[in-house]
Amino acid sequence: MLRSDLGxxxxxxxxEDQKLLQKTARDFLESNAPLALCRSVLExxxxxxxxxxxxxxxxxxxxxxxxxxxxxxxxxxxxLSLLAYEVGRALAxxxxxxxxxxxxxxxxxxxxxxxxxxxxxxxADGSTIGTYAVAxxxxxxxxxxxETRFENGRxxxxxxxxxxxxxxxxxxxxxxxxQGLSLVVAHLDHPSVTRISLPCIDGxxxxxxxxxxxxxxERIGAPGAGAELLAQIQHRAAVLVAFEQLGxxxxxxxxxxxxxxxxxxxxxxxxSFQALKHRMADMYCALELARSNAYYGAWALHHDAPELAEAxxxxxxxxxxxxxxxxxxxxxxxxxxxxxxxxxxxxFYRRSQWLGLLLGxxxxxxxxxxQALEAS
Amino acid sequence: xxxxxxxxxxxxxxxxxxxxxxHTTLRQPDDAPEPGMGDEASQDLxxxxxxxxxxxxxxGWACITWPEEFGGRGASAIQNVIWNQEEGxxxxxxxxxxxxxxxxxxxxxxxxxxxxxxxxxxKMLRGEEVWCQLFSEPSAGSDLAGxxxxxxxxxxxxxxxxxxxxxxxxHYSDYGMLLTRTDPGAPKHAxxxxxxxxxxxxxxxxxxxxxxxxxxxxxxxxxxxVRIPDGNRVGAENDGWRGAIxxxxxxxxxxxxxxxxxxxxxxxxxxxxxPYGDGVALDDDGIRQKLADFHARSTGLQxxxxxxxxxxxxxxxxxxxxxxxxxxGAPLRQEMAAFALEVLGAAxxxxxxxxxxxxxxxxxxxxxxxxxxxxxxxxxxLRNIIAERVLGLPAEVRVDKDKxxxxxxH
Ligand SMILES: Cc1cc2nc3c(=O)[nH]c(=O)nc-3n(C[C@H](O)[C@H](O)[C@H](O)COP(=O)(O)OP(=O)(O)OC[C@H]3O[C@@H](n4cnc5c(N)ncnc54)[C@H](O)[C@@H]3O)c2cc1C
Numbered sequence: 001m002l003r004s005d006l007g008x009x010x011x012x013x014x015x016e017d018q019k020l021l022q023k024t025a026r027d028f029l030e031s032n033a034p035l036a037l038c039r040s041v042l043e044x045x046x047x048x049x050x051x052x053x054x055x056x057x058x059x060x061x062x063x064x065x066x067x068x069x070x071x072x073x074x075x076x077x078x079x080l081s082l083l084a085y086e087v088g089r090a091l092a093x094x095x096x097x098x099x100x101x102x103x104x105x106x107x108x109x110x111x112x113x114x115x116x117x118x119x120x121x122x123x124a125d126g127s128t129i130g131t132y133a134v135a136x137x138x139x140x141x142x143x144x145x146x147e148t149r150f151e152n153g154r155x156x157x158x159x160x161x162x163x164x165x166x167x168x169x170x171x172x173x174x175x176x177x178x179q180g181l182s183l184v185v186a187h188l189d190h191p192s193v194t195r196i197s198l199p200c201i202d203g204x205x206x207x208x209x210x211x212x213x214x215x216x217x218e219r220i221g222a223p224g225a226g227a228e229l230l231a232q233i234q235h236r237a238a239v240l241v242a243f244e245q246l247g248x249x250x251x252x253x254x255x256x257x258x259x260x261x262x263x264x265x266x267x268x269x270x271x272s273f274q275a276l277k278h279r280m281a282d283m284y285c286a287l288e289l290a291r292s293n294a295y296y297g298a299w300a301l302h303h304d305a306p307e308l309a310e311a312x313x314x315x316x317x318x319x320x321x322x323x324x325x326x327x328x329x330x331x332x333x334x335x336x337x338x339x340x341x342x343x344x345x346x347x348f349y350r351r352s353q354w355l356g357l358l359l360g361x362x363x364x365x366x367x368x369x370x371q372a373l374e375a376s
Numbered sequence: 377x378x379x380x381x382x383x384x385x386x387x388x389x390x391x392x393x394x395x396x397x398x399h400t401t402l403r404q405p406d407d408a409p410e411p412g413m414g415d416e417a418s419q420d421l422x423x424x425x426x427x428x429x430x431x432x433x434x435x436g437w438a439c440i441t442w443p444e445e446f447g448g449r450g451a452s453a454i455q456n457v458i459w460n461q462e463e464g465x466x467x468x469x470x471x472x473x474x475x476x477x478x479x480x481x482x483x484x485x486x487x488x489x490x491x492x493x494x495x496x497x498x499k500m501l502r503g504e505e506v507w508c509q510l511f512s513e514p515s516a517g518s519d520l521a522g523x524x525x526x527x528x529x530x531x532x533x534x535x536x537x538x539x540x541x542x543x544x545x546x547h548y549s550d551y552g553m554l555l556t557r558t559d560p561g562a563p564k565h566a567x568x569x570x571x572x573x574x575x576x577x578x579x580x581x582x583x584x585x586x587x588x589x590x591x592x593x594x595x596x597x598x599x600x601x602v603r604i605p606d607g608n609r610v611g612a613e614n615d616g617w618r619g620a621i622x623x624x625x626x627x628x629x630x631x632x633x634x635x636x637x638x639x640x641x642x643x644x645x646x647x648x649x650x651p652y653g654d655g656v657a658l659d660d661d662g663i664r665q666k667l668a669d670f671h672a673r674s675t676g677l678q679x680x681x682x683x684x685x686x687x688x689x690x691x692x693x694x695x696x697x698x699x700x701x702x703x704x705g706a707p708l709r710q711e712m713a714a715f716a717l718e719v720l721g722a723a724x725x726x727x728x729x730x731x732x733x734x735x736x737x738x739x740x741x742x743x744x745x746x747x748x749x750x751x752x753x754x755x756x757x758l759r760n761i762i763a764e765r766v767l768g769l770p771a772e773v774r775v776d777k778d779k780x781x782x783x784x785x786h
Contacts (some may be wrong), residue, residue, distance in 0.1 A: 289676025366668030
């Protein structure tokens with residue numbers, strides 16, 4: 001499965017340059033995206049922080065993997081993984097996953113030369129926010145259950161839930177046509193588009209519904225190639241989202257540890273109680289397994305390796321588990337204050353579900369993993 | 377980030393492979409499995425292991441990380457990993473020398489006298505003398521510093537009385553590394569002395585203990601007026617805890633998640649071939665979910681290992697964070713074995729004959745993993761290590777630490 005003939009990998013880490021980029025990102029987010037920013041979006045009617053989005057664009061993050069000829073930074077996916085990690089640590093309230101990991105990746109993967117030339121530059125400079133409009137109902141997204149149609153260059157149908165439906169100006173849409181399921185791209189500023197925001201478990205991020213009625217659209221990729229493309233896009237995005245989850249889990253864990261060190265009960269820091277020490281040791285183990293699987297995912301994504309499907313699944317599964325564990329335990333270890341609106345624990349607890357459900361839930365990814373194992 | 381050896385590493389691998397190619401043959405998929413940790417080591421196996429160790433030593437492939445003055449080649453930790461990977465691919469007997477070479481040898485190097493190094497290390501390296509670790513006692517396991525085996529000075533000798541337990545390989549060992557209580561009036565860590573003991577000394581009685589997997593890998597060792605010359609003391613009188621720490625640190629590096637054996641590949645094979653409802657077990661949704669969970673944890677551990685290798689390759693030494701390997705790996709493999717039995721249904725109780733998968737290896741794994749979870753630090757002790765030494769959380773409250781040992785209740 002791996003390049004085992006040469007033995008096991010001896011350089012399973014990011015390079016110094018990559019770590020420097022990560023440090024720059026962390027510094028930037030520490031000044032520009034304190035947890036108060038996440039909270040302010042959660043408490044307002046905004047669906048994202050437009051100032052932070054602008055900042056991220058200026059830092060070159062949004063076009064990190066877009067080639068320079070299309071206005072991107074021309075980095076690789078290893079760099080983007082580390083940026084995602086930092087965005088995750090900061091609980092940054094911006095549409096990174098919808099626009100960067102999904103819409104941009106979809107056009108990079110399936111767009112032809114002219115589409116790349118037209119669509120990528122505004123995504124890379126942040127002037128256009130993209131989204132990924134695939135689901136139409138409750139439960140897992142199955143290509144067979146998609147009712148949206150694409151005919152004569154126009155798309156019709158209702159998509160729900162769509163992340164960042166309000167903020168986006170462009171959507172990558174799964175729609176059926178004569179040849180089967182295809183992917184199409186439409187601009188959302190057309191009068192035939194109606195959209196609403198829906199109340200969401202993580203109010204610092206957005207979910208909504210978009211209805212298309214004969215909206216002009218163009219196909220990306222071959223007609224009928226939609227199911228295959230969707231799988232590939234989801235695998236790529238899963239690795240990047242795993243890094244966000246890892247970052248969020250790590251930050252939640254660090255805060256929990258610090259809290260337990262300074263909170264006293266029975267005359268001692270609560271961090272000295274063995275029950276809590278062992279729970280933190282277990283959180284640490286989950287985090288390290290998730291980190292290792294995410295690294296593997298980044299490796300596979302960067303090399304477009306045949307192992308990508310399997311690597312994306314394991315990265316997704318253990319990152320989701322690690323963030324759920326860290327954020328669930330966070331509230332319990334904080335005690336009563338952990339359950340208050342005022343403390344930040346719920347920001348992490350909410351984000352963990354938002355990220356964990358965005359691309360489909362754990363049971364679906366476990367099933368995908370087994371399919372990948374069967375195929376290999 | 378890549379999966380390749382550096383040029384030097386690739387050259388070293390090629391050199392190792394060429395030597396192995398000339399001295400043994402590649403393992404084949406249908407080879408009978410060699411006994412693993414906690415299994416029984418037969419006379420024949422001990423003889424084969426010693427022969428192979430001698431052949432390696434003649435060509436400089438024994439204990440390669442040891443300095444040249446003790447017969448090694450001063451190899452780096454990463455070269456050692458490469459060597460172990462390569463040796464593992466070939467038909468070689470299991471290593472019965474790990475406790476000596478991996479844990480006790482380094483202790484002698486760090487704390488032993490020049491005479492001790494000269495006398496013992498070369499023969500340990502060649503496998504001519506096998507060693508065991510006489511640390512645990514009936515009332516001192518996790519709390520090792522609570523040990524009670526007494527050593528009393530008598531002229532140039534020490535006289536030892538007491539009992540050790542769980543001593544792996546005592547029954548085929550020539551020497552042991554022994555921790556004794558020499559000053560019961562001092563606090564527990566300050567009254568311990570470390571010795572080398574000849575296992576054929578009069579007064580040593582070795583009684584094998586049968587494990588739950590039916591094998592007798594470990595023993596009780598009784599000491600009745602056993603004489604040990606003072607020249608066999610390792611380190612200063614009452615300063616044995618320092619040497620014990622060296623041994624335990626090397627133990628952490630030596631015991632991993634249990635290494636080879638049945639894994640995900642064999643589990644999938646079992647699920648594919650076990651009839652289940654109208655199809656096979658692998659068709660069942662609940663089973664597929666569980667398989668995915670096992671696989672994600674296994675790869676997580678595997679790639680955590682790769683990250684350690686990367687650190688080794690850069691010349692860093694792995695610290696207490698490597699406890700994760702056994703803490704996650706041993707329970708994971710125990711759960712996987714239990715799951716395999718569950719899928720087999722009543723046939724999961726059958727350990728031999730046609731119905732048994734892999735010659736009963738799943739059942740053996742089920743019966744062996746509980747021991748791996750205890751040996752070299754229980755789950756709880758490993759969690760304490762991670763909590764205190766990796767995460768920097770406060771140490772456990774120790775009510776007995778500063779009391780004279782003789783006043784500690786037990
Ligand atoms: C297969 C095998 C091979 C072995 N080989 C050797 C050998 O070669 N040489 C040798 O010297 N020893 C050997 N041992 C012994 C091994 O090191 C001990 O069994 C182990 O350290 C546990 O000690 P114990 O058995 O006394 O259990 P105890 O220490 O009594 O533990 C009982 C339970 O109490 C828990 N516990 C103890 N202290 C704490 C604490 N502070 N916090 C929370 N929980 C705690 C433990 O986790 C465990 O669940 C071997 C053991 C096995 C199973």
